[in-house]
Amino acid sequence: xxxxxxxxxxxxxxxxxxxxxxxxxxxxxxxxxxxxxxxxxxxxxxxxxxxxxxxxxxxxxxxxxxxxxxxxxxxxxxxxxxxxxxxxxxxxxxxxxxxxxxxxxxxxxxxxxxxxxxxxxxxxxxxxxxxxxxxxxxxxxxxxxxxxxxxxxxxxxxxxxxxxxxxxxxxxxxxxxxxxxxxxxxxxxxxxxxxxxxxxxxxxxxxxxxxxxxxxxxxxxxxxxxxxxxxxxxxxxxxxxxxxxxxxxxxxxxxxxxxxxxxxxxxxxxxxxxxxxxxxxxxxxxxxxxxxxxxxxxxxxxxxxxxxxxxxxxxxxxxxxxxxxxxxxxxxxxxxxxxxxxxxxxxxxxxxxxxxxxxxxxxxxxxxxxxxxxxxxxxxxxxxxxxxxxxxxxxxxxxx
Ligand code: PLP
Numbered sequence: 056x057x058x059x060x061x062x063x064x065x066x067x068x069x070x071x072x073x074x075x076x077x078x079x080x081x082x083x084x085x086x087x088x089x090x091x092x093x094x095x096x097x098x099x100x101x102x103x104x105x106x107x108x109x110x111x112x113x114x115x116x117x118x119x120x121x122x123x124x125x126x127x128x129x130x131x132x133x134x135x136x137x138x139x140x141x142x143x144x145x146x147x148x149x150x151x152x153x154x155x156x157x158x159x160x161x162x163x164x165x166x167x168x169x170x171x172x173x174x175x176x177x178x179x180x181x182x183x184x185x186x187x188x189x190x191x192x193x194x195x196x197x198x199x200x201x202x203x204x205x206x207x208x209x210x211x212x213x214x215x216x217x218x219x220x221x222x223x224x225x226x227x228x229x230x231x232x233x234x235x236x237x238x239x240x241x242x243x244x245x246x247x248x249x250x251x252x253x254x255x256x257x258x259x260x261x262x263x264x265x266x267x268x269x270x271x272x273x274x275x276x277x278x279x280x281x282x283x284x285x286x287x288x289x290x291x292x293x294x295x296x297x298x299x300x301x302x303x304x305x306x307x308x309x310x311x312x313x314x315x316x317x318x319x320x321x322x323x324x325x326x327x328x329x330x331x332x333x334x335x336x337x338x339x340x341x342x343x344x345x346x347x348x349x350x351x352x353x354x355x356x357x358x359x360x361x362x363x364x365x366x367x368x369x370x371x372x373x374x375x376x377x378x379x380x381x382x383x384x385x386x387x388x389x390x391x392x393x394x395x396x397x398x399x400x401x402x403x404x405x406x407x408x409x410x411x412x413x414x415x416x417x418x419x420x421x422x423x424x425x426x427x428x429x430x431x432x433x434x435x436x437x438x439x440x441x442x443x444x445x446x447x448x449x450x451x452x453x454x455x
Contacts, residue, residue, distance in 0.1 A: 062327075062374045062419045065351060067208050067236055067410035071384055072302070073261040078307040080263075083298040091295055092126040092286065102125075105385055105409040108304025115251065115307040116162070116426030117244040124269045124287045125300050130159040131280065133202075135291070136231040136252040139164045139277030147199025149173045153185060154395040155216075159254075160202055160233055161391075173197070182344040183212035183396050191222060192340045200229050205237035205253075209392040210343025211352025213241070220249030229275065233258055239310030239318050245259050251275045257299065260308035261412070266299035276360040316413055322350035324420050325411050329353040331424040336431050337452040338445070340402055342393055351411040356393075356402030359441055360434045365407055373421055376409045399424055401440070 062070070089098035091105050106120065113120040126132045137160065140145065151433050152164050154176045161176075168174045175193040178186050183202065194201075206213050214234050218306055223230035231252035239260040245253065252275065257266035271277065271290065283292030310317075333339050338358035357365060364376030367378060378390070389403045398406065409423075435441040 056251075060373070062415075063421060064419075064423070065375045065377050066406065066410045066412040067211075068377055069258045069264060070261045070412055072263050073306060073309055073413060075309060076302045076305045077349055080298040080302040083301050085190055087297070088328065091297065092284070105295055105297065105300055106308045108300050111308045112255075113151070113303035115238065116270055116309050116352040117245070117246050118270055119273065121288070122245075122270055124271055124290045125295060125303075126267040126269050126291055127296070128267040129157075129233070129259070130255035130267075132235075132256070132267045133157070133159040133231075134154060134163055134415055135269050135280035136254060137167075137202055138201060139280055140229055140231070140252075141167065142278035143276045144199050146220070147197060149175070149195055149197040149199060151175045151190065151198055151201045152192055152352070153177045153179065153203055155179055155183065155207055155209075155392045156202070157208055157233060157235070158206055159235075162205070177203075179212075179216050179395050181396050181398075183207055183210050183342075183392070184344060184347075185214055185219075185334065186375060187215070187218065190219065194226055194228065198228050200228070202231040203232040204245065205232045206241070206352075207343070207351045207392060208236045209390055210396075210412075212344040213237070213347045213349065213350035216250060217248050226250045229277075236349060236352075238350055239307070242314060243285065245270060245272065257303045260303075260306045260310050262303040263299050266296055266303045270304070297389065301452070306434055309317070313413055318350045318383050321411050321413055324415055324416070324417060325351055325353055325409075327417070328411075328420045328423060329355065329418070332427060335424065335428045339399075342396065342402075342406055344400055352408065354393075354406055354408045356383045356398060357405040357407065358401050358432055358436050359445070360405045360431065362405050362447060364434050365405065365430060366436065369407075369427070374426070374432070376407050378407055 087101050089101045091098055091102035094351045109120045109123045112123050137189055150167050150172055152160055164174045177190050182454040192198045203214050203219050205216050229251045232250050234258040235254055235255045238255045251272045255268040256266040279290050281292045332355055342354040342356050393403050393406055
């Protein structure tokens with residue numbers, strides 16, 4: 056174990072840029088810097104590279120390249136999908152989403168509500184599974200769009216997007232899925248999943264921050280979000296972020312090639328970490344659906360202590376993880392996802408998300424399993440809630 060090296064288990068917040076991705080981007084800063092919209096061949100060659108990247112992104116989703124629109128990030132893709140549909144269909148005034156979406160969707164839902172739209176946020180059960188009956192019952196003739204994430208960023212719980220898409224299709228309602236966390240980790244095939252709009256973010260698939268994708272199924276009508284030039288077939292104005300688009304193309308190509316590894320080696324490491332923690336450390340619980348989950352994510356509640364204190368102590372031991380999502384972990388508010396799942400109060404504040412990537416090693420997981428029990432014990436020792444009864448029960452814990 057290299058003591059200088061950070062053990063990075065926060066890949067749902069952001070990932071490193073793959074060396075191959077960085078290498079693919081470099082020529083597009085100094086060498087191929089032409090504007091892809093220019094008439095001259097210096098720009099034209101850049102245009103062809105963009106179209107090659109578009110084909111690679113499309114392949115990850117089994118989409119047609121013309122259905123891929125490059126954006127600046129996952130947040131923009133989510134905003135574009137939702138606001139674009141309601142602008143294109145002003146007579147539709149009802150939006151359905153879930154209580155556990157990322158703020159990139161929930162804040163748009165709140166915005167629509169303030170504008171007088173009706174918004175339904177579907178609840179989830181204690182495993183984070185969606186209440187499909189409530190979903191079916193909430194659809195009305197006024198519903199313009201359904202947006203349900205493919206996988207939850209905090210717990211990794213997967214949502215039944217095929218089933219939801221089918222229901223939407225039967226009713227003639229557009230369906231958007233925020234697949235920012237799912238893309239590259241589980242297979243996504245838009246020829247099989249009846250989804251109309253799908254969001255991806257570059258920095259969750261080992262491309263840089265500041266690039267995203269909105270998949271728009273051919274024939275789907277929605278207004279552009281950013282107005283200006285005719286780039287991206289007039290669906291997203293602004294001169295293309297060429298190096299980042301090239302990087303995202305490479306990242307998607309690598310993700311597609313590595314999806315088996317993600318679902319075997321990464322999954323095994325995640326399972327080793329999770330079972331190790333639950334066995335070695337008393338009073339822990341897994342938050343989320345233990346089976347139907349992203350292969351890289353686990354969210355563990357440690358009773359009677361604060362997630363932030365755990366993170367600070369892990370940070371000292373050079374281990375990076377997070378509590379809540381990266382967008383809310385700056386606040387001490389409990390996670391809206393765990394609250395929606397009714398995670399017991401004594402666990403909700405002490406929950407930590409570990410999210411792995413293909414760059415993690417077994418040696419790193421062994422190190423975490425070696426140091427984490429000591430950190431938790433130390434924090435519990437100073438907790439006023441860690442009573443004699445708890446201490447007695449802990450002694451009889453089934454230690455591995
Ligand atoms: N949606 C989900 C599920 C996410 O996890 C994130 C980022 O964490 C986003 C959207 C926002 O993506 P971006 O950071 O590219 O704006």
